Amino acid sequence: MTDSERNRFSARAARYARVGANVGGVAARIAGARLFGTGLDRGKNANELAAALGGLKGPIMKVAQLMATIPDALPPEYAEALGTLQNNAPPMGWAFVKRRMMAELGAGWQEKFAEFEHKPAAAASLGQVHRAVSLDGARLACKLQYPDMQSAVEADLQQLDWLFAIHRRMDPAIDTSEIAKEVAARVREELDYRHEAKHVALYRSILAGQDLVRVPNAWPELSTGRLLTLDWLDGTPLLSHKDADLETRNRIGTAMFTAWWLPFSRFGVIHGDPHLGNYTVFAEGEGSDARPGGINLLDYGCIRIFPPRFVQGVVDLYSGLRDNDMDRVVHAYETWGFKGLSRELIDILNIWARFIYGPLLDDRVRSIADGVKPSQYGRREAFEVHRALKEKGPVKVPREFVFMDRAAIGLGGVFLHLRAELNYYRLFNEAIANFSQEAVAKRQADALLDAGLPPVEP
Numbered sequence: 001m002t003d004s005e006r007n008r009f010s011a012r013a014a015r016y017a018r019v020g021a022n023v024g025g026v027a028a029r030i031a032g033a034r035l036f037g038t039g040l041d042r043g044k045n046a047n048e049l050a051a052a053l054g055g056l057k058g059p060i061m062k063v064a065q066l067m068a069t070i071p072d073a074l075p076p077e078y079a080e081a082l083g084t085l086q087n088n089a090p091p092m093g094w095a096f097v098k099r100r101m102m103a104e105l106g107a108g109w110q111e112k113f114a115e116f117e118h119k120p121a122a123a124a125s126l127g128q129v130h131r132a133v134s135l136d137g138a139r140l141a142c143k144l145q146y147p148d149m150q151s152a153v154e155a156d157l158q159q160l161d162w163l164f165a166i167h168r169r170m171d172p173a174i175d176t177s178e179i180a181k182e183v184a185a186r187v188r189e190e191l192d193y194r195h196e197a198k199h200v201a202l203y204r205s206i207l208a209g210q211d212l213v214r215v216p217n218a219w220p221e222l223s224t225g226r227l228l229t230l231d232w233l234d235g236t237p238l239l240s241h242k243d244a245d246l247e248t249r250n251r252i253g254t255a256m257f258t259a260w261w262l263p264f265s266r267f268g269v270i271h272g273d274p275h276l277g278n279y280t281v282f283a284e285g286e287g288s289d290a291r292p293g294g295i296n297l298l299d300y301g302c303i304r305i306f307p308p309r310f311v312q313g314v315v316d317l318y319s320g321l322r323d324n325d326m327d328r329v330v331h332a333y334e335t336w337g338f339k340g341l342s343r344e345l346i347d348i349l350n351i352w353a354r355f356i357y358g359p360l361l362d363d364r365v366r367s368i369a370d371g372v373k374p375s376q377y378g379r380r381e382a383f384e385v386h387r388a389l390k391e392k393g394p395v396k397v398p399r400e401f402v403f404m405d406r407a408a409i410g411l412g413g414v415f416l417h418l419r420a421e422l423n424y425y426r427l428f429n430e431a432i433a434n435f436s437q438e439a440v441a442k443r444q445a446d447a448l449l450d451a452g453l454p455p456v457e458p
Contacts, residue, residue: 091123096147100144100145100226101116101227104224105224112222113222121141122277126145126190127226132229140231141229141233142229144226145226149191153187156187157188177396178397178398178402189302190302196300198452199300200217202448202450202451206447207259207263212293214233214294217230234280235280235283236283238279238295238417246420246421249421251294252281252420253420253422255295256279256415256418262431264314267440268305268311268444269447271407273299273407274409274410274414275410277298280295281293302403306400306404307400307456310404312440313336317329318357318361320332336401344392352382359424363425367420
């Protein structure tokens with residue numbers, strides 16, 4: 001074993017130990033409480049779990065945050081505590097950045113840029129972003145992955161089973177076995193920046209010809225598997241517009257809807273990480289005439305490409321709920337991969353489906369919350385589903401459903417912040433007008449081929 005391999009193995013072993021001790025300690029207390037019939041303070045244990053994971057920073061936080069967005073993947077106390085985690089990994093210093101850039105672009109890497117800012121513009125769980133300027137004057141965003149992230153991710157994913165073990169000890173209402181597979185696949189995919197560059201090309205193709213969403217261009221000559229260079233897109237934080245006039249908020253809301261539903265309904269592709277930091281608002285016009293024009297879509301690490309049959313299932317479920325056609329509803333769930341569903345389980349799933357689809361089924365101008373306090377939005381439905389599934393379940397959640405549900409909830413969260421007032425029914429029905437599974441399959445295959453991505457298995 002070389003020194004480099006020995007160091008990587010030591011780093012991974014140390015991370016296994018830290019994550020296992022922190023998360024395992026919480027799991028052990030839960031097991032002990034069950035064994036000896038003693039009480040368990042779920043809220044206290046949930047906060048301790050969040051503190052343990054937050055102290056580690058890095059990829060495990062991304063996994064924990066994802067778990068907090070999937071209904072009943074964890075007990076509600078744990079989901080709430082994990083939802084408070086923030087991606088606040090400390091940035092690499094300049095000396096470290098120089099070594100990392102040399103490893104990616106070679107000893108003369110600085111000669112490939114006219115400018116490269118020493119201080120990062122942003123730092124997250126897997127890497128950090130530096131502003132730069134190309135030799136021909138273009139402004140760039142260079143995302144540089146932290147060292148040894150592959151080892152860290154593998155160590156963290158090994159410990160993901162601890163989180164599910166906690167849930168299995170607390171009367172789960174859903175079978176989470178497929179969720180773990182999906183989470184692992186997506187997090188591993190985010191490590192490959194060449195793959196992300198292809199996602200950028202895919203979105204540039206999908207969203208070409210509309211003016212509400214801007215997609216950067218990738219610079220392959222300044223990119224590697226662990227360095228991704230894109231155009232720098234000027235914009236302001238999305239939340240800085242949450243108190244703007246209604247026309248502005250509606251325009252941003254329409255842009256968000258376009259960025260999410262157009263790729264999905266026509267190409268079977270979604271942006272699976274609805275973090276507010278992945279969007280900024282660009283301006284149209286100059287000086288005092290400048291007005292918000294739409295959104296910049298900044299990050300393409302977590303993109304989910306679905307088989308066209310899954311998209312058909314989404315349309316079928318919508319149509320079935322709208323028309324009260326239960327045969328079509330059942331067919332939709334079966335298309336997604338739900339198995340062995342009784343009529344009682346279907347009725348339970350429909351509680352959540354009607355909540356998610358609710359604004360799309362209502363042909364009028366409305367906000368997403370529609371009079372419900374944002375802090376309470378969805379809580380009643382989640383409680384009803386959890387209670388009913390504990391009695392009638394559990395139900396196994398198909399892996400393809402995981403990021404669809406997460407992205408839909410995240411998108412709803414953006415609309416809650418914006419308080420946009422739109423006719424979501426009309427926006428959605430325009431998106432699925434003349435829908436056919438065959439047309440989605442053809443468009444998807446052509447777009448994936450052009451972007452250099454492999455076809456999706458049917």
